[in-house]
Amino acid sequence: MNKKWYACEMHCHTVHSDGDFTVPSLIETALARHLDGIQITDHNAVSAHAEVTDPPIAVLKSIEWTTFFGHMHAMDCKKDIDWRDAVPDNIDEKMRAVHEGGGLVGVCHPFQLGTPICTGGRWQYNVKDWALVNYMEIWSEGCPFMNTPNRRTLDLWHSLLDKGYRITPTFGRDWHRSTRDVYHSACTYLLCDGEITDMKMKQAVKEGRTVISMGPLFYFTIGEKTVGDEVSAGEQEIEFTLNFERMKEMGVSEKVTPKTIKLVSNGGKTLKEIDPTCLHTKITLKESSWFNAELWGSIDGKEDCLIALTAAAYVN
Ligand SMILES: [Zn+2]
Numbered sequence: 001m002n003k004k005w006y007a008c009e010m011h012c013h014t015v016h017s018d019g020d021f022t023v024p025s026l027i028e029t030a031l032a033r034h035l036d037g038i039q040i041t042d043h044n045a046v047s048a049h050a051e052v053t054d055p056p057i058a059v060l061k062s063i064e065w066t067t068f069f070g071h072m073h074a075m076d077c078k079k080d081i082d083w084r085d086a087v088p089d090n091i092d093e094k095m096r097a098v099h100e101g102g103g104l105v106g107v108c109h110p111f112q113l114g115t116p117i118c119t120g121g122r123w124q125y126n127v128k129d130w131a132l133v134n135y136m137e138i139w140s141e142g143c144p145f146m147n148t149p150n151r152r153t154l155d156l157w158h159s160l161l162d163k164g165y166r167i168t169p170t171f172g173r174d175w176h177r178s179t180r181d182v183y184h185s186a187c188t189y190l191l192c193d194g195e196i197t198d199m200k201m202k203q204a205v206k207e208g209r210t211v212i213s214m215g216p217l218f219y220f221t222i223g224e225k226t227v228g229d230e231v232s233a234g235e236q237e238i239e240f241t242l243n244f245e246r247m248k249e250m251g252v253s254e255k256v257t258p259k260t261i262k263l264v265s266n267g268g269k270t271l272k273e274i275d276p277t278c279l280h281t282k283i284t285l286k287e288s289s290w291f292n293a294e295l296w297g298s299i300d301g302k303e304d305c306l307i308a309l310t311a312a313a314y315v316n
């Protein structure tokens with residue numbers, strides 16, 4: 001089957017929690033923005049799910065557990081789990097319950113300013129087994145490339161990859177209303193087999209097939225392998241794809257000028273910098289390591305911005 005990258009928004013609220021969107025207006029707005037899929041993640045509420053009937057785009061039905069110790073997505077969890085007694089030391093148990101209900105776990109905006117600015121917005125749970133976490137919002141909200149908490153999240157993600165945890169990076173606009181809209185927003189590209197569906201969105205997150213981007217679609221391939229795959233140690237030829245078509249369709253208005261591609265590996269160290277006009281390189285990959293690709297350049301004249309970042313690939 002043909003694999004294809006789809007532009008999605010992974011963090012949306014409706015009038016079922018504190019958003020201004022009704023379910024139909026959220027879906028209509030996402031469609032008008034040329035998004036291929038969204039994830040509805042109302043705070044502590046699943047009542048929006050019943051209003052999703054035959055949508056024109058893929059709609060993943062999830063929830064954002066909004067607690068005093070952090071916000072966490074339970075993606076497509078079929079089990080009703082009580083989040084009200086979640087405390088720092090029982091979060092592993094709660095995450096296991098989400099998995100038992102067929103769901104995936106996502107850590108939201110872990111370094112957001114917490115209480116009293118946003119109740120429980122800062123992640124304070126004591127996760128003992130990070131293998132229970134499927135994805136993490138590496139980028140959150142508007143201007144994600146220049147937002148300091150996101151920089152800290154990136155460091156946390158690198159340190160977890162260093163420990164061998166395979167956590168998928170996502171972007172979450174934390175979309176509540178259409179004012180928090182196109183300008184300086186990003187998207188999460190998901191790689192799906194054939195046409196996108198809600199379950200294929202979930203599968204892409206589970207398999208680590210994501211790219212977060214200020215607009216351009218950017219990813220790498222090594223032969224048949226790509227983002228989320230295991231590749232062999234030793235010398236490998238890497239091809240990059242950089243494509244601005246979807247960005248234009250989505251109406252992203254920033255002037256994005258790529259200047260360099262960085263291959264990043266353990267410790268967040270840059271293995272190699274590549275000229276983005278070349279899109280091809282050879283590299284020697286070290287056994288038991290991870291690597292991903294970052295695209296750097298200017299955004300609306302501001303230099304040295306992270307434009308896009310891929311999920312990791314793992315070297316065996
Ligand atoms: Zn939140």
Ligand SMILES: [Zn+2]
Pocket residue numbers: 011013041064174
């Ligand atoms: Zn939210």
